[in-house]
Amino acid sequence: MADRPATADTAGGRKAGPRYLPRRPEGRRLHPVTPWRRAWAPLAGLLAFTAHDFERARDWSSHLTAGWVLLGLAVLLPLAAGYGFLTWWCTSYLVTDTELRIHTGLLFHRAAHIRLDRIQAVDVSRPLLARVAGVAKLKLDVVGTDSKDELAFLSEKEAVALRAELLARAAGMAPEAAPEAGEAPSRALLRVQPRTLVLSILLRGGAWTMLAVAVVVPVFIYLATDSLWPALATAIPLAGGFWASGAGRFVREYDWTVAESPDGLRLDSGLLDRAHATVPPGRVQAVRIVEPLLWRRRGWVRVELEVAGGKGDETSVLIPVAAWDAAADVLARVLPGVGLDAAVASAAPAPVRARWCAPVFRRGFGHGTTPTVFVTRKGLLSRRTTLVPHAKVQSVRLSQGPWARRQGLADVWVDHGANGAAVARLRDAGEAHAVVSAQAERSRTGRRSAGPERWLT
Amino acid sequence: MTGTPAAAPDSGPNDEAADHDEAGHDEAAGHTAATETDGTGGAGTEAEGITAGEWRAVEHGLLLLRRLVLLCTLLPLTVAVALALGLTAGPAWALFALIPLASALWGWGALARNWRSWRYAERADDLLVARGVLWREMTVVPYGRMQLVEVTSGPLERKYGLARLQLHTAAATTDATIPGLTPGEAERLRDRLTELGEARSAGL
Structure with missing residues (x-):
């Protein structure tokens, strides 16, 4: 009896299930x-x-x-x-x-x-x-x-x-x-060969370091404590770390394909688990070019990109490994008007006196701008060049500690919409002030020329 | 109070700053009366290359509030340390109470320097916030990037007639906060920023 109004209610248009659900x-x-x-x-x-x-x-x-x-x-x-x-x-x-x-x-x-x-x-x-x-x-x-x-x-x-x-x-x-509308047609831009991928992983220091740690630490613990359990307890997470940077990377990045379609970039990958990502035009907040030491002789690069609302801190990969020219071609599609060569070449090193602030790492620091992107570089063994399009800059910060001020140096931070920031470390203070005011101006004009949010309109 | 002599030089900028604000209310742009309030060297160099003459200082009430908090924590601590050590370990040990007392004295001056370093400037297309004495930071936030403008005011701040304005952009790393505004100025700024933000708004 009491159920009657409820059934009458749900019967109105909506497909309702049995009463007991x-x-x-x-x-x-x-x-x-x-x-x-x-x-x-x-x-x-x-x-x-x-x-x-x-x-x-x-x-x-x-x-x-x-x-x-x-x-x-x-x-x-x-x-x-x-x-x-x-x-x-x-x-x-x-x-x-x-x-x-x-x-x-x-x-x-x-x-x-x-x-x-x-x-x-x-x-x-x-x-x-x-x-x-x-x-x-x-x-x-x-x-x-x-x-x-x-x-x-x-x-x-x-x-x-x-x-x-x-x-x-x-x-x-x-x-x-x-x-x-159906699936928009796509055109393949780049495909990573398994051989290249394996070689690139072998040439990275990360996997080898993890392997060495995963072998040495448990053995050491076993020798020190003479019992098997603590050694096993440390070996398992370390092996997990090795998996993530070595074999896991191969499985994840196997058959990596970058294709272009009117809907944006399509990234397909995976050996066991297949992933298909689509990044619509104008959504890329920042691009990072990674050049590990042993890749540079071959001219290989890894390209990572950051998109707002992505999976937290982890950045997504655009190209796991590719030759310089191929990467430059793809990058020109992702960020129209950005030349990889011009962007990387624009990064000027930090002044020599910066060695009093960061003795060795100073050599890795670099910064420059092109008409379209803000470029910063860091890292010695693995060189990372970050490109932030001017149109994506959310705010610009200048910071200076007491020691850096003594040397007449300052850092310039550029915040982008993917919850990250690119920092140009240890620039000349006068230059840093000029960069901050010029960046505000560049970001303003950059935004004006940015494409519409609904990209087909 | 040991600190009163230190307060005297600060009363000058205080009055000046108060004047600016009243002038600023009448003319929404606020370009008029705002001049560099700190003649003392150091902090002024940051303005080079950005703007000159548009900086505005924060309210003097912020300094009073912070000094009050400083004294309310460190003076009772001094007395407590002096009494506890003096009565239990001996009068000589009571000298340890000089440590909180000395920090209070140092903090008295440091707060004044810090207060003087807080400045902001409204420009045609962006807002500048500068702060810090030893570790200096300057933030430029374009109006079109503001996602949210927040005005907050705690009970103590309300007692001193103060409000705090915070700007949020899509980047969580953006750290643009202006403490120590009068509620009227904070509201004016909030309305102006919202209005400008709407006019210049851009997607991500």
């Missing part, structure tokens, strides 16, 4: 495979407990009989399945003319409205298991979004179609035409 939010559903991603949670909890308290777990397992195991499974599995199903039930998304709306939450409802004209990048990623199941995650980079604002999982076809639709709407295409 929570009310469904409006919009499209995720792929039905989604609940299964939760199924591993109890298992992971069990494993974590085993790892945490190994002795007790072994003690327990000796008491276990088949009956207990079955009973445990009989309780845990439906619980996990039920939770997974209900979260899936309560999650939906909806594309309107200006927003992507994502509703989530079983107990605590959460509605995220993401403005499409503020999209900084769109990522479609397919982890290994998702590839087997034929599904993909879709994530929008907007300033302020977090990991909750990703759509996981959609079927692969749906994810690609949704990405095309979101980009078409963000580009300012007519709302009626957007759903049928």
Whole structure:
């Protein structure tokens, strides 16, 4: 009796589920495979407990009989399945003319409205298991979004179609035409060969250092304490570090492809987990050119880029490794009007007297400007040149400590929208003041000539 | 009070600064009366190459407030240390109380120098904030980049008739705060910055 008004209410237009389920939010559903991603949670909890308290777990397992195991499974599995199903039930998304709306939450409802004209990048990623199941995650980079604002999982076809639709709407295409816009054609600019990638990783100091540390430290600890456990406990995280900078990098950056399309840059990569990122035009806040010591003879560079609302501190990669000329070609597409040679050549070294402030590192510091970008350089072994387009500069700062003032030196900081800053260390104080006032002027004119936020309008 | 002689030279800039503000209220641009308030060397060199004659100082109340906080923490500490050590360890040990007392004296002057170093200038397209004596910092924020202008005022600040203006841009590293404005000036600045920000606004 009491349920009657509720059923009448939900029947009005919206597809409502059975009474005993929570009310469904409006919009499209995720792929039905989604609940299964939760199924591993109890298992992971069990494993974590085993790892945490190994002795007790072994003690327990000796008491276990088949009956207990079955009973445990009989309780845990439906619980996990039920939770997974209900979260899936309560999650939906909806594309309107200006927003992507994502509703989530079983107990605590959460509605995220993401403005499409503020999209900084769109990522479609397919982890290994998702590839087997034929599904993909879709994530929008907007300033302020977090990991909750990703759509996981959609079927692969749906994810690609949704990405095309979101980009078409963000580009300012007519709302009626957007759903049928389809994928914009793309043209490959660069593809990294596996051989080059392997060689580039071998030529970096990072992986070797991590390997050396991962071998030496546990052995040392074993010799010092004469027990295996502390050595193993340190070896595992160190091996993880080695994995991240060595083999993990290969797996992540395998078959790296950079392509160009009207929707912006497309970056496809991955051996096991495939990632497909799209960076619309005019979204790049800063570009960093990394030249490790052993790469320079071959003329190789790594290019990283920063986009507002990206994944926190970690920068995304534009090109893991490429020859100088190829990188310059890609860079000219990312930042129109920026020549890699001109930008790098513009960086003048810090004055010699800066050695009293930074004895050795002084040699790495450099700064310069071109008509389009603010350039700073640092690093001796691994040279990092950061380019910030004038149009992306949020604020300019000049700072000077007492010791630097004695030498007549000052630092110039340039803050950009990806929550980072490029610093020109230890410039001549007079030059630094001139740079600050000139930079304010350059950023103003740079902004005037910047493209529209909706890039097809 | 030991510090009163030090306060006397500061009263000059205080009156001057107060004058600027009243003038500034009438003419929104605020270019008129604002002159370099600190004749003492050092801090003035920062203005070179940027602007001259547009800098505005912050309210003298900020200095009074900070000195009050300084004395309210260090003087009781001095007394506590002197009493505790003098009564338990012996009168000679009470000399350790000179340490907080000396810091209070040093802080008295340091606060004045720091107060004098805080300046801001409204230019045609951006706002300049400069501060610091030993570690100097100058921030230039273009109006079009401002995402949020915030005016805050704590209970003590309100008692001294002060407000603090903070500018936020899309970069969290931007650190542009002006403490020690009168509430009227803070509001005027906030409204002007918002208005200019809207006129010149740009995407990320």
